[in-house]
Amino acid sequence: MLRTLQVERRVDPHLSIDRYDPEAELLLLHFGPQHPATHGVFRMDLYLDGEIVVKCVPYVGYLHRAVEKLCEVLTYSQVTPIVDKNDYVSPMTNEQAINLAFEKLLGLEVPRRARWIRTVFAEMQRIASHLLWLGTFAMDLGGALGGGATVFMHAFRERESIMDLFEEVSGSRFHYNTHTIGGNRHDIPAGWSGRVKQALDVIEARIGEYEAMTLENRIFHERTRGVGVLDGTLALELGITGPNLRASGVDHDLRRDAPFHAYDEITVNVITAEGGDCLARTQVRMGELRESIRIVRAMIDSIPEGPINGGKPIKLVNSIKIPAGQTYVAMETPRGELGTYLIADGSPKAQRLKIRPPSLHALSAMPYILPGGTVSDALAILGSLDPIMGEVDR
Amino acid sequence: MSVVVTALVTSLSILTAILTVTAWAIWFERKFVARMQSRLGPTMVGPSGLLQPLADLVKLLQKEDIVPEAADRRLFDLAPKLAALCALGAAAVVPFSASIVGAKIDLGVLYLLAIGAVTVLPVFMAGWASNNKFALLGGMRALAQSLSYEVPLVLSAMVPVILGGSMDVSKIVESQIATQWFIIGPVWLGLPAFCLFMLAMLAESNRIPFDIPEAESELVSGVTTEYTGMKFALFYLGEYVHTFVASAAASALFLGGWDGPFAPGMHWMVLKTFALFGFVYWVRWSLLRFRSDQLMRICWYWLVPVSVALLLGAGAWVVL
Amino acid sequence: MSSKPNLDTTAPFEHPLYKTLEKLPGLSLGTASIDDLLAWGLTNSLWVFPMATSCCGIELMASAASRVDLDRMGTIVRATPRQADVMVVAGTITVKMAPRVLKLWEQMPEPKWCIAMGSCAISGDFYRNLYSVIPGIDTVIPVDVYVPGCPPNPEALMHGLLRLQEKVHAARRGVKVVRDPNPELMAITKPSIPRLCDAERTEELTRAQADDAMRVTEEQTSEPLEVAYAPSTPLPPVFAPDFAGLLRELGVDASSTEGPPIVPLARHYELARRLKDLGYRQYVSVVASHWPAGLGRKGKDDTEPEHYEIAYILRTVGRGSRVATWVVRAAIGEPVPTLFPLFAGADWQEREQYDLVGVRFAGHPDLRRLMMAENYVGHPLRRDFPSDAPAAPWR
């Protein structure tokens, strides 16, 4: 056998490469920052013995856009459109997370209707995000000139329908800026819920198609089973959250365990899988796709009536001052726990605003789970962790 | 003298035909794939985008020719030419009808296999000469893969040779016309041999699920990473011609060549070739790809034993 | 950034093939139509190299996908710059990334073009004045077509490509096409940062323009209107019973309403270890913040010296998940014990805080910068680090 499937003991990512067999001729491969499969600008230096990765040294920061500094420069309400750009695959959840923190320190109660709409948005965004992940992951495995591209195109086709629905609400296809402190900026338009259900029907009908091309495909199994095994203990220590954690058999989902929005009013089935490998991560995400569709279906018709923001004119939000204090607020995004640590000093600007990105933690698992795999595995693992560099680097 | 002229004319026309067909085959692939992916494919250049390959070619002709400073210049220049030459050279012995064949060689099948095996040389050459780590990895993968898959390819190609009792491709076709197509005669022998041949051929011409050497999501563009303009076009061309010739060879060896129910003739051969060609692309655009160690395992654990068994079976069938 | 790109694009690139063609006997008649053919070929097969760094990259992907399908016009995406004709810069380009973009650009064979997609690539968007983003890719490589938007819709990108086709065609036919913004246009629109080619772009000008830009922002935000919501008085924090008990045991005062309890540096590691045993097994985050002299938790406070506050967050797993948050205070330069032996995730998190805020973690196995380049000087998230143009290294 060319590779060891079982990780007996934890890899030490700081071990000097000189400790490796001095007889071996190692090849140092700079992978990225601009590489078709690094999901943005991520770089890792791979030390290869043949095709086996001996050591992996990741480098991030190629997309460090100084968002946290910018958040100290801008007033609270100006921050929302900025953080949209962090996790650019699910902008909705970014703005929700940041506004949750502001609302908590202000002690603001968000109207029930707004909370329900936020929940629906978050779940729809999860569908879109997982679809995009599926497409890019398949592309990592199958190449841009092969079967992977076919999955990619199909996944994008369905994702477009969700983006259309969001565009209808917010006027923008991509960066929505539809949440504000204390509620939502835009109410959902008339007839929207019907169109949502239509789109969901189409997506649900086609999930089977994707599964035929991935989960039910023998080659896919060969490529993912036992690859990049991440055990639950290490995942918790690294702070890995979301589907990556659940794929390691840890039953933990903030939507159920520490509810925000309207999640305390509905039941969320938490999807977990054993194995902790790329296959398990795929299974979890495919399961969540179905679960999210179910949640949206259950909620979309019973969104309560009422105001969508504190009933105050939105313009005045611009002048909001948050009293001195510190808080940490977290919510579950498609990638895991997106936290906001806010230190306010009583002025209209934050003193320090730290965004806790789930992707950064997920990516930090690379040096632990990659060694022992091949170059091809590197891509499968990287793709399955679903890192979004905008969020990793901020 | 007239022999030379005839040979020249035949080979030139075959060459032109193959190049033209390849160009439109690329168009066909792009359209076909686009439909698979619910897109349209090229539509703007010429009617239904028919002139797209031509535009690509004209564009590639005009691009700057970059040779990396650290590259081995001579090998770097030689590789693409050799790649195209090998692929086209293999076409020489494929009979398109009883009379249309570039060169009638007694050992046609051997020649075909030999040329097919040589194609890996320019690929590795390119990988080595580019002085690029991705290209080098691609070249090494190609070498390992080709060497492994050569074995089942040769063994499965021997099945029709034994059944037909000749190494000449035309003779094999003729013996199929006389008896039955080898894919069904006998079916327990012909069908697996045909499948093996197709699989090994996919691997040899670096098509998904065996396109490890290219693997653009892993190795950027594999061996062609450093190639620009026309040199890249030659590689590209070589790859397509290789697939095309291999499809033609498969239809000659297993599917009865120009034989067909109504009015046997060249059109049958072309039809079969295209069908196989289309099949290759169908597979390519629906499957993911294997990892290189898995490829090797499949080859040595499954394909080689099966092909040996088939070979023995063919011998037994003929003797009994 | 040592080498500046070659901007002399007035003479279009001539492939040696043209000369050969011209010399061929009898071809002079045909040259005109051959020229047409060549121009047609160049125009209709623009292969894209996706310099996709962020959000705009997703839209670039979307435009290659089913709905817009760039393949219709013969545009496919090539992974290697060697085989591409157009570099589409889609996304924010940071200081760390810019030299790589230049390198990739130089690896593309002539004739080549560049499309700047999205406000980030055009001008740096709202990140332009910050320490890590360059104000537009055209300060690094010459741009042919700008596609505005944040992000531009896929249709807009397609429009940009069609405009590029026109430009390519014109250039090939001998019409002079300026690759960089033309001077008259610049005079009209007065971009606040002159582009590479502009002779007027001097140090003082840039500085003055940058100051100008900043003043506008200041005026807009310096005088907030009255508060719309009356913020309620913050409630005293509620701790999970086990965490509260542990704090009592360690003798920590947990009554502050302005933030998490402050734990003495000496007991910090012990607290984390005990918490881990108690079931707080998930490492969530570490947040360092810089407090300049005179700033305390309650606002202005002259007795406060300059210091760091480092907040730690841990979490229990499963139903009813609880969070434990505590803070340690460290003077400037005072090392804080690392949590790496307990939580592997502390590795990158502490590196990030060291990089951006400047806190030193004692016992960390590999305390290097995470976000900024290795040779970067300063810690940008400190309060005294300027957030405006003078700090931006590209000016």
Ligand code: SF4
């Ligand atoms: S222009 Fe907007 S969408 Fe594009 S990269 Fe910049 S922030 Fe993202």
